[in-house]
Amino acid sequence: MLARQKFYRNHFFSVIGLSLGLFCSQVSATTLDQQRQLYQDAKQSIKASEFGKLDSIKAKLADYPLLPYVEAAQLSKQLASVTQKQISEFGKQYPDVPVTTQLQQRWLNQLIRQKRWKAYLPALAKSGINGSEKYECYRRHALMETGHKAKAIAGIDAFWNVGHSRPDACDSSFEYWQKTKGGPSSALATSRFWKSVAAKQMSLAKYLRRFITAKQDKAVIDRFYKIQANPELLTKKNALKDDTLANRETYLYGLTRLSLSKPAAAAKTWLTVRDTLKFNTKRKESLNRRLASRLQSKAPKGALKLIEQLGDNQDETIQNRLFRTALIKEDWQEVFRLISNLPEETQKNERWVYWRTLAASHTQGLTPAASQAFVTLSKERSYYGLLAADILNRPFSLNPTATKPAGKALNTLAETPAFKRMFELYKQNEHYLARREWNRITQDADSDTFYAAATLAHQWGWHDQAIRGAAKARVWDAIDIRFPAPYTKIFDKMAAELEIDTNWARAVARQESAYQTTVRSSAGARGLMQLMPKTAKQTAKKFDVKYKGVTDLNRPVININLGSAYLAQMQKRFKGNQILATAAYNAGPHRVDQWLKARGHLPMDIWVETIPFRETNKYVRNVIAYHAIYATIAGESKHSLEQPAFELALQDAVGAKQSKTLRKQIKQQLSAY
Structure with missing residues (x-):
């Protein structure tokens, strides 16, 4: 194990403030465990500004891999009295250590705070930090402050012409440029105006109008603002004729606004111009999808036909919207047609193989067992592979790899x-x-x-x-790496006490955090099972779990306890249906209630496929697959679809056209999940 390996010096380490002779006289046969503790002691000494004590500690860390981090921390603490020479020497000594970049940034920020502009310029040049908008703006400001004003505005036309606001530090050079050179020109300001519109930076676009003086450009921009106020003007025949940047941007922006209230009108207008003007491909596809989304949401008359025209059979995202609508209706002819219209390579995706085969089973009399693609799918270690294997009554496959790095x-x-x-x-x-x-x-x-x-x-x-x-x-296929099983005793203990499936709880943890104990989501969820603090507090009270606050959620034993308890709560709420409970764990029980009310009659495979939230849709499919994987690893004779706890609460749709025999088989297989 690497933890037991002895670390040998392969670099010449010099410590700031100490001579090599002092190093050699103090280095002793310090063990690795001792060095790890000394590293913590060094951090405490730096925090307390006990630098005399720190010197003796550093002497014993001469061959410890984290010495650069100690030295960087010391320099950061003493930044007010550090010299550029020390920063440069550190950078030369540790060029490949990430902390070097952070130290250089702290040094630059210190020079900025102290307004040491003369020192800032060579410091930035020596730092090797390139491409930073912030530091480039301060470079120009420093040149202004040190009397190099011509250099401060060198290349400023291109630098100014972007679709977003530059940092305030750029203002001094911009103002000088405007005062002495008359910049920006009307043409340059017009160019930036349309970049701002494309980036939806409308406040910036409004600001830029003051620089636009050319009569024709002003007229075009005035027209843009009229359309912004009344985007329905774009529906008039030949509203904007010429293939110009201004016209393209006006269509893209105006039709996006119009789609909020009148998506059908926006879509019809877009279909008349999208192939006659030279729109950027990515932005054209983006508007196609936005309009399709609005049409599906508002569902005006003729929406499905318009959505299909927007997709033109090639856009998988739009085809997916049509597919979901057809699937909810269990219109298998339409499901088969939509999937068949996708590019051949796309149809090989396991999702489309699964649903195309089921659609063909009652539209063309094809049984899944007769489809080689479906048989191949049943051997895959995935959600759709799991469903296919169950329909064909095959064992679930792990397919672990036999090869490992030498x-x-x-x-x-x-x-x-x-x-x-x-x-x-x-x-x-x-x-x-x-x-x-x-x-x-x-x-x-x-x-x-x-x-x-x-x-x-x-x-x-x-x-x-x-x-x-x-x-x-x-x-x-590296199953051991991709599906580890840490905290087994905790998971098993909680599952037994709460009467839930331990592999289910583990699958949720694998999906939520990949076993990262201190991770925090953008929404504020924390720890292994990604619990929101409010949910954790309520669950702790309900299940009588000792819980002191959010920091407890970084402790595996507390996090797994509360996460498992909340799973048990959701399982009970949804009458033992772990698919619904899984969806509720991710999206909240009230949303699942809404989805059940809207389409609760659907078979469970269709219900999962048509979960409205993309994140929850993927989340549920992953947890189902991970559950099967962990159950198989554990040597359970029955995989997840056969677990009694996964009984369905939903009924088949009335009037479904699917083959009764096949649907009965699928229902029997899936209803056990």
């Missing part, structure tokens, strides 16, 4: 300075910094390197990163 390759990678630092950061529970190391070393890595990196992370127990690495390597 031991020599693993050892070589483990001995690189970056992976040594990464491992120590992981051991120090500084996962955020460890991920920075990972991102730096794998930036241009090939598949084999990613696989080896994922294998190392898995050996360390860093499961979320190992899972991501395996995905990057596209080693989908």
Whole structure:
């Protein structure tokens, strides 16, 4: 194990403030475990500004992989008195350590705060930080402040001409440019105006009008604002004739606005102009999809026909909208036709293979067993493979890989300075910094390197990163890496107490966080099972769980306890139906109630397929598949679709045209889930 390997010095380390002689006299045979504790002591010394104590600690960390992080932390603490020479020397000594970039940014920010513009210019040049809008604006400002005004506005025309607002630091150079050079020209301002419209930066576009003086440009922009106020003007025949940038942007913007109230009118107008004007392909597809979405939402007369015209049989996103509508109606002829209209390569996707086969089973008398594509699908380790296997009464397949990275390759990678630092950061529970190391070393890595990196992370127990690495390597059959089983005792204990399936709870945790204990979502959900603090508090009270606050959600035992309890609560609410309970865990029980009220008569495979929320749709399918995988790994004789706890509460649609025999078989198979 890497944790037991001895770390040898392969770099010449010099410590700021200490001479090499002092280093050599103080370095002793410090063990790795001692160095890990000394690293924590060093951080505390820096926090307390005890730099004399820090020097003696650093001497014992001479060959410790995280010494650069200690030195960077010290420099950051003493930033007010640090010199450019020290920052530059640190950068030369540790050019490949991610913390170097962060230190250089802190140094630049310090110079900005102190308004040390003369020092800022060479500091930025030496930092190697390129492409930063913020620092480029301050570079121009620094040139203004140091009397190099001509240099400050060099190339400023192109720099100014973007579809968003530049940082305030650019104002001084922009103002000087306008005052001395008369910039921007009316043509340049017009160009930026349309870029702003394309980026939907309407406040910026309004500001730019003051610079537009050309009579023709002003007239075109005045017309744009009339259409903004009344987008229905675009529905008039030949409202905008010529194929110009202004006309294209006006159509794209105006029809988007019109679709909010009159999607059919917007779609009809769009269909008359989209192929006559030279619209950007991506933006054309984007408006196609937006209009299709509005048509489906508003459902005006003739909406389906318009949606199909927008998709032109090639846009899978739009075809998917039509497909979902046909599936909810159980119009199998239409389902088959829509899938058959997709490009041949797209039809090979397992989702379309599954539904095309079922549609063909009653429109053309084709049984799933007679479809080679369906038989092949039944051997896949996926949600649709699981459903197909069950219909064909085949065992669920794990298909684990038999190959692993060579031991020599693993050892070589483990001995690189970056992976040594990464491992120590992981051991120090500084996962955020460890991920920075990972991102730096794998930036241009090939598949084999990613696989080896994922294998190392898995050996360390860093499961979320190992899972991501395996995905990057596209080693989908590396089951041991992609589906680890940490915290087994906790999951089993909670599942037994709450009378839920332990593999179900584990599948939810795998989907929610990939076993990252401290992850926090943008919405505020935390920990392994991604609980919202409010939900955690309510669940803790209901199930009498000791819970002190949100920080407890970073503790696996508390998080798994509360997450499992909430799953049990949802399972009870939805009468044992774990599919509905899974959907409720992700989207909330009230939304599931709404979906059931709107289309609760559907068979469960169709119900899952037509969940309105894209995230929840994918979430439920993944949890079902992960449940089957964990159950199979556990050696259970019955896979997830045969678990009694997965009984359906829904009934088949009345009047369904599907073959009674096949639907009965599918219902029997799925209703056990």
